Amino acid sequence: NAGVTQTPKFRVLKTGQSMTLLCAQDMNHEYMYWYRQDPGMGLRLIHYSVGEGTTAKGEVPDGYNVSRLKKQNFLLGLESAAPSQTSVYFCASRPRRGGMETQYFGPGTRLLVL
């Protein structure tokens, strides 16, 4: 099993460009999450999904959109990137029957917006 994978690992964008980050998991988990991690701040939840076809806003959703068309994939979109979105993005997944602490994290995507 690959666990949780993220694509790409690193990306540089110019302000105003758009991109999609892909998260894939092969553990048949129902719940999936997108976080961002910035210096001096803890991981913050952007959006999450409790199942295929459902998404919900987290703590810092502005400027991002998500989609969960397939159970194994959770996409994070930036429609018009801003320098404030420079961050490390982590995806996570967990089974429905399990506490929040049972999340498995992906390796992260480093995004630089110039």
Place this chain on the structure above:
Amino acid sequence: RKEVEQDPGPFNVPEGATVAFNCTYSNSASQSFFWYRQDCRKEPKLLMSVYSSGNEDGRFTAQLNRASQYISLLIRDSKLSDSATYLCVVILLTGGGNKLTFGTGTQLKVEL
């Protein structure tokens, strides 16, 4: 006041030393507590849960003090491989589901 606060460090300790980290949380209704480990440029990984009675896993001991609203992590006989950032995580049960809050992390550097 931040919901979860940690001393960012770094804590520089010699190999074999004992080191302790604290983490404070602001919401007394918080339900569950954990320590995660994050290596440089890697994802966070669950290290251990924290219980009021205290729990131990090898060289690691975690403790919860609900009255003072802090959790602690003690590492005995530090190894070079313990060098990492340790994240405190607090879970609050809300009407909208569980809210998981990460601390900013405490950096540990174990040196020869």
